[in-house]
Each structure stands twice: as C-alpha cells, then as structure tokens.
Amino acid sequence: MRAQRNNIFFGVDFTLVFLYLFLILFGWMNIYAATHSDEAVSLFDFSTKHGKQILWIGLSFLLVIGILFVDSKIFERFSSIIYLISMASLAGLFVFGKKINGATSWYDLGATSLQPSEFAKFATVLALARLLNDKQYDLKLFKNQIKAFFIIFLPAVLITLQPDPGSALIYTAFFFVLYREGLPIYYIAIGGFAILVFILTLAFGFNIVLLSTYTIFSLFILYIIYYRKKSLKFQWMNIMGLYAICGLFIFSVDYVYNNIFEQRHRDRFNILLGKSNDTRGVGYNTNQSVLTIKSGGFSGKGYLQGDRTQGNFVPEQHTDYIFSTIGEEWGFLGTSLLIIVFTFFVLRIIQLAERQKTTFSRVYGYGIAAIFFFHYLINIGMVIGLFPTIGIPLPFFSYGGSGLWGFTILLFIFIKLDASKSYEL
C-alpha cells in the first residue's frame, strides 16, 4: 500500500488523462494551423502564439504533477480560503485590472496577463462541494438554497460587472449540480421555461407570446379542475399571482431587451433569430465562421491547407473560433469526432463522479462536468451559428494560458480526488 501511495499515478483514471492529452494536442495542432505563417520559425519560438501555447502546455504538465503530489484532503480543507482569495482577485480587478476588448478581466503581469475568472470557476466549484459535503445539508430548505446560490452568484455578479457576461453565464451550469444534490426540479423547469419564453418573446413579439402563454396556462388549469376533480377554490390568489408574474416576465423581457441591452447585444440576437442579416458588420464573425466550417466539407481541406484559416477570415480564430479551423481543415469527420470525444469526456467525468464515496468529490466532479459541458455547449453553439455571440473559450482548444491552466487544475483535482478514493479504503 505504501509503495502505491508513493506512486503519484496510482489510481489515476487513465481514460480521462488520455482524453485530456488528446484534446490538448489536437487543440495545439489547430492553434498552430490558425496562427502559423509561411516563414519558417521554430515550433518553440515563444514569440509566436503556437510557441507560447507549447509553453503553457508544458507548464500545465508541471501543474498536473504538482496536483497529483499533494494530499487530496488539502482541497477540501482549503476550499474556503481558495474561494475567498479568488473572489478577492475578482474584486481586485476593479482596481488593478487591465482593460482588454472592453472588459476589465485581466491582470497585467508584464510579459503575459492572467484572467482570474478562469480560476474562479475552480474556486466556486470547490466551495460548493465543501458546502454540500455535509450529509445533513438539505437543499429542499430555502435557507440552504440561499447559501448555495450565494456561492454561485457572487463570482457570477463580479464577472458580469467586469463586464464579461459570457463568462458569467457558465455559472448557471451549477444548477445542474444543485439539482443532482436535491434542489427541487422547478428551479430548472422555471429556468428552462424562462429561457424559452425569453427567446420566443424576442422572436415573435410581446403580444403573441403573452397571449399564448396565458392560453396554455388557462387550459392547464381547466384540465386540473375538470379531469383531476380538484378544487382550486383556495388557490385563486396563487393562480392570479402566477399570471401576473408570467406577464411581468414577458413584459420585462421586452423592456430589458429594448432598454437595458446594448445595441451590440440586440444585434447578436437579431442575427441569430434571422431578423437581421448583416454579414459585413455585426454578423461578420458568425457568418465567416459558418462559411469556413462549411468550406471544409466532409473530409476537410487537410491539415494546414485551410485557405480561409490562413487568410484570417475568421477573427479570433485561434481563441474563441478555434472550432472553425477544425471545421475547415478536418471537415465533418474532424468536427463530429471532436464532439463525440468531448461528449465522452464529460460523460466519463459524470460516471466517475457518481462513483465517488464522498459528497465533496461527487459534487466537485459533477460541477466540473457541468462547467466543461457549458463551455463546449456555448462555444461550439456560437461558432456553428446556433447561439448568439458569447465570447468564451473552448476548453483545451482555445489559445491562452489562463484558460488552459484553469481547466487543467479543474480536471486534475478531480482526477486526484478520484484516485485517492482507492487508498482511503
């Protein structure tokens, strides 16, 4: 047993490690494709983007070793402190942050810059795991729900204020975790319903959606009264309240959209909803990205042969739009393979999470699965033109050190937690 304990790879789930390596290497190949120029430079020239990414990858391997070395209990023990530091670093941005692309999300560290929101996810999921670890903790109780919501919303609000609402959106992923741990279904149902109503209102307008929503409600209530033979005599206040809230929500969507949203946000939705067709201005990124993916066809143009990639037709192709490089050079084979690999990767994390003996590990695993999935969902959805433009990276693929390290830490802490269950016996 001791010998095994000294072996840092003991109990490590090599399926996940293998998928991780595959994603990172395939990701780097595509960053190279998107950023290389014809001038012959060394792969390790750190002035180039692909050279820097090699450095980030190398350093993240060091991180991996480090994480595997430490005692897994340390994460649980220090989760509160890590959370506090992380929140402080988010708050500190308002004072010391550096503005890039309109958002104060970065600390300038001279040669490079650091994005604390990438690490806040990991801090938040640790804190959440810690909170729910108590066996007696019942998420059906309102005060417990409030605590959990606070942990989630604090970083989300801080990040929204940067303003980087796209990154904040990721925190909604934690509702899946809370649901798994006992949060009543209606939170998710109401959330889903709200999103649906939101989109429908934008697409079809205030009046139609309000009218049809009320009609559906009324039919539902009639159904309950006549077929379930239930008297709603004493609940008419609640019913009226439901109508009022629903109407208010639909109205507020309209209001928020027209008065709170900035024009650039409205544009993004309008393009997606087919209301606007501006392929040169606001819709340029999405349009170019979709055209680039399209041009790949079934088997792609071949690695490093993507002329649209080389012509830099897609802005930010090495970061948020890296998926379009895969689409062009690897074609449908490459894109569908990547989606399958990602799906397996996330499902594998969930599978392992369900096997954990401690709630802490399970919540943690479930949390990172949700985070990975939401990144992948929002990023690819945007790149292939299904979702509005929300700038968040594709895990392990998009260029950038902070992101890579953040995701690596997230993943390997879970791998460590998972490995340690073996010798806690």
Place this chain on the structure above:
Amino acid sequence: MKRGYLLSFFIITIAFIFIGKLFYLQIISNANNQNNLRSSTIKKLFDYPERGYIYDRKGTLLVANKQSYNLMIVPREVAPLDTVEFCKLLKIDKAYFLKRFDKAKKWSRRLPSVFLAHLSKEDYAYLQEKMHKYKGFYIERKLLRNYPINSAANVLGYVNEVNDEVANKNPYYQPGELIGTTGVEKQYESFLRGIKGVKYLQRDRFNKIIGPYKNGIYDTLPVDGKDLTLTLDSELQQYGEALMKGKRGGIVAIEPDSGEILSLITMPNYNPNLMVGRERSKNSVIFFSDTINKPMYDRSLLAQYAPGSPFKIIQGLAGLQEEVITPKTSFRCFHGYKYGAREKEFMGCHCGIFNQPIKLQQGLAKSCNSYFSNVYRRIIEKYPTASEGMNAWSKHIRSFGLGQYLGYDLPQGQKGLIPDAALYNRWYPDGRWRATYTISNAIGQGQILTTPIQLANMTAAVANKGYYYTPHILKATSDKTPIDSAYTTLHSTTINPKHFPPIIEGMHDVFKTGTAKHVRLKDIEICGKTGTAENFKRIDGKKIQFEDHSIFVAFAPKKNPKIALVVYIENGGYGSMIAAPIASLMIERYLTGKTTNKYWENRMLNTSLEAVYEKQLKTIKGESTEE
C-alpha cells in the same frame, strides 16, 4: 441517482444537435461548393503571353505588338504629394494635373483609371524609379497591336476588349482582356493569343495578398502565341490598294494551284492603326457609322452581285460537259436573241457580229449574249423537264464553288445564289416554267449572285482546268502546325478537263482581239473576261438604273497559271475601262515585280469615281440631277 441522468441526457441531446447541424453545414449545404480554386480567399492573377505576330508570304511583318505605358491613378489611395515636383516629372502644368485628378475622381474613387496615357519608353524608365514616392499612382504596361504597314486591315482584323457577354460565353476570357474580333485576328484567335498563365495567390480577409496559394502548385506558365504567316503578298496587296484609291470595290487574287489568297482588297478601307488603343472606340464609331463609304464592310468577301459576262466561261463549260455543244457548234446573233414570240422576249447583244455563225471561242471573246443564251437553253431543254435540266445546270455551276459558302478561313462570307429547280418551282407553283423564263441566267444575270472571292475561286478552277483548292489565308504557323486539311483537299468540278482548252483560248482572245486588248502585256499571256453588271436600285418604288458595276476576271500565265484574280469596281462602267487595266497591272506586278505599262498605271492611280458616287448619292437622296 436518477437525478444524475438529467445532465447526461442533456449532454447527449446536445451532441446529436451539434452533429446534426454540422452534417447540414458541411455535407448537405456544401454539396456543390467543392471547388477550392474558386474560393473567395484565392486571387487569380493572369500572366499574359505576347500575342503572335503576323507575316505575309514573303516574311514581311504585318502585325506586331507595341508596349504602351499608361500612368494610372487610384484616387482613394492618393496621399498628399508635392504637386510641383510631380508635374515637373510628368511635364504637365498644375491646372492640367488638377483637371485629370478631378476627372479620375469623378469616374471612380476606388478603381484605377488612366491619368496620363501613352508615356514614352524613356519617360517610363525615368518615372518608374520615382513612382514609389507617389501613393495611388502606378504605371501600367500594356501590349497593343501595331501595324507597321497601313494595308490589309480587312484581312488582318482587329482586337477588341472582351465584354461581359463574351466572357460569359467563353470561360477562358475575363472582361477587359483582348480578343480577335474580325479577320485573321478572330479566325486564328486561339493560335495568336497563346495560353495565359495563372497564378493563384492567397489573400486574407482584408483582400491583402499574403503569398502564393499552396506555394504555387496550381500555377501555370503562359504559353506564347504562335506567329502566323499568311498567304498574302503584302506588296501586291498594297499595290492593289493604291490602284483602287478613289474607287469602290474589291480585288481578290488567288494562287490557282494551291488556293492561297495573294491579295484580298476592299476599298474604301481603314488604317488598322486607328483601331488600336485609346482612340479605338472613337474611331470605330466613325468607321461603323459611315454608311456611305462603309470602310468596315469587306466587299471582297461580302458584296453579292450578278457576275455578268465572266459567268459565260462556266456557262460554256457546262454546255460542253452536257454535250449540247462542241467547240465547233455555232449560233447566229441578230444584235440579240429572240427567245419567244412576243416583242419583249428578246435579249440584246453587243457583240456586233450580225447574222454570222459564231463559234464558242469567238462567242466568249466577243461576249455574245445570244451564243450563251442558246447554250443555256439547250442544257435546260436537253432534259424531259425544265426542272431536271435546271438541276443538271445548277450542279455544274455549283461545282465551281458558287452558290455556297466557300469555306475559306476568314470569319465573314456570303453564300451568293445559284438558282435550282426548287427555286423556280416555288416561284411558279404550277411547275410550268421553261428555260426561256430564266434565260438571264445564261449571261450571269437573272437570279445569280456571286461574291468577288467566289469569282476568283471560279477563275482559279478554270485556270487549273477543272479543280480548285479552297481559298485560304493561313500559310504556316511558327510552330509548324499543319494547315487544316480542308485547304489541302482538291475539289474537282464536274467538267472534264478536256473541255477547258477552247474556253481558255476564248479568254486569251479577250486580250488578243477582244475587250482587253488595250491592256495586254508583251511577255505574259493573260486569259480574262470582262463583265458588266447592270445596277438597279429601287427608290420610292421606281427602278432606277445606275452606272454599271465593272468586273474583270483573269488568270496568267496561260500555261501553268500562277495567279487568278477578280477585280470588281462599283459603278465602274464598262468592264474594260477600269477593271481590266487594274487586273493587267496586278498580274504583271505579281509575276514580274515590274510595271511596263506606265500609262495605264498612272491613269488607274489617278482615276477617281468620287464624282460618280456623289451623283448617285444625290439621286438616292432625291435631289435628282435633272432638276
């Protein structure tokens, strides 16, 4: 535990949605979008080869290329500059600079336009070094056609810029490229143009070129155009054009034993150098709108006329072949030929031999209408029905290349008309027409129409005693491409060679004793035939007769002929007055390179029919001269 399924279910659903969307994007909607080289990321750049040169049969350069340097401007890109220095460089003043600049800006801010055209080579060399200082200006090199000799414009043709219509029809061309539009330039466009090279360049989203596409693996090198050697004799062509000055009409000269076109002259014509470069569009409007002189109308290929008397040559041959006459058969002429009982059924004749037997050779030499009317009538009436007779006659005549497109290698032509039974059966639906109805055909009038080149070819076939090669203009190409077999295939007429000598003797008599004896040559035996075609125009429903067209066909020498030609002069009067001397001068010049008959040469060079044309024009306009 069950609660764990929600997220997994969601994840798998999304995977299906994404793969479905990608399947739609990359496979379904991309199905007909596979050609990478057409993608918007690739700029196609053409590398134009030099257009082939054109030479005459003796190697004289007829068409070459010249460099043209234009200073171009893209107004949007012009940066503030030192105008004083710039104007000094260009040798212009500031007012002119501003004027040109405004003009360019008015036309387009984004697109290049010509700022200063036709810089000299020296200016170009000098300016090229300084151009980097002046953003928005650059010098464009262009190859233009250049014609060292002002001659044969109708044969050589001109090149034009490709318009959208042509570019859509023929994917080789881009709008603005050059394409041969008429003449040899059009006919042998594919030889002359060569094959343009293509460079594919990768560009980025700002349309900036970032290097060759895939290191140039798809690039091709230009292939230079082929040089062409024409059958034309430029000296003869120029001589003919000089002789034709002041007259309207055409000359076609052919080498009988090869079908090579020695000269193809139409008058009035135009200076080919005027259809080049920046002046082209202005001049072409002038040329094409000149409906009186019609300089763009190639009379030698397109003008259709009743051939008149030269037609009697093959009329006689047809008679011999049909064995309705022998060389000894004689007819009598009574200052004409009465072919019916009625007064008007009479064809006049100017042969002047009254009521004496006329044999074939004499009939031809004296151009006796009566003789050939008899021959024609005998051919038609030899058969049980006029239809059969007509078709037999028509077949002989057509075998000389008349009444059909000859198939020469120039892009314009006319069929002419040789009537057959079908034509008259349409005119007389009851079928009751007879030889006498169509008697005018006997003397090359009636329904018959020919073009000068057809007549020249007919003459060549007579010179060859029964065969011809399709006339053609291309002699050789610089890469020794064999010429089209259509021009090396012998076409036999339906006339037996043994029937030719008496006819040729008759043609020879034209120069010995006949209508062309005044222009006979001492050392060269010419065989020829004058002709006069009556010229009617219908004006306000009235048939008005104008001055006759004069025609002359000839070949020489009598033995082993080297040249066969037709000279055709609009309103030239009696054929022997203008057409015959020109034919004689052309023949002597071609065969000996000299002119012995200086009197006729001077007379022809100085004869102008402008007065006749003026008068005719007035008549047409209704200002009758009688008033």
